Amino acid sequence: MKKEKLVEAIASAINSLEKAVKALVDKDEEKLSGQLWQASSDSEYALFLFSLIQQKEPASLGSSWKSKVRLKKVDVEAALALTHDLLRDAQENIQKNGFQEAYEKTWMARGYLLKAQQKLEKAKKEKERQ
Numbered sequence: 001m002k003k004e005k006l007v008e009a010i011a012s013a014i015n016s017l018e019k020a021v022k023a024l025v026d027k028d029e030e031k032l033s034g035q036l037w038q039a040s041s042d043s044e045y046a047l048f049l050f051s052l053i054q055q056k057e058p059a060s061l062g063s064s065w066k067s068k069v070r071l072k073k074v075d076v077e078a079a080l081a082l083t084h085d086l087l088r089d090a091q092e093n094i095q096k097n098g099f100q101e102a103y104e105k106t107w108m109a110r111g112y113l114l115k116a117q118q119k120l121e122k123a124k125k126e127k128e129r130q
Contacts, residue, residue, distance in 0.1 A: 003094060006049045010091045010106065013042035017084050024077060029124070032076075036117050039083070043110040046090075050103045079116035083109045
């Protein structure tokens with residue numbers, strides 16, 4: 001059951017990302033922000049589900065690799081593309097029961113989504129000042 005919910009959460013995040021890309025092309029900042037928020041929410045939910053799996057499999061989903069991961073500074077467009085690729089890979093790994101790799105990719109994707117949201121918020125505040 002958790003596997004199906006994981007697949008659904010990641011599929012929903014991917015769907016929101018695709019809508020965010022369309023909003024970016026259309027220069028609809030409000031829709032872009034909303035879709036990024038939804039993708040972030042779905043990614044967080046997927047990470048929560050991974051944590052439930054971890055309770056059953058204590059040796060998996062460790063966090064020692066997190067300190068080695070450094071997210072690159074990227075613009076919103078690049079962050080969306082990287083996130084999309086990471087979530088697609090995570091989706092494939094879940095189907096193959098590669099939960100550790102899927103968890104890592106989802107965690108990194110969530111990081112890129114947060115960076116994209118920060119950049120959008122910063123740009124919005126700068127526009128308001130001018």
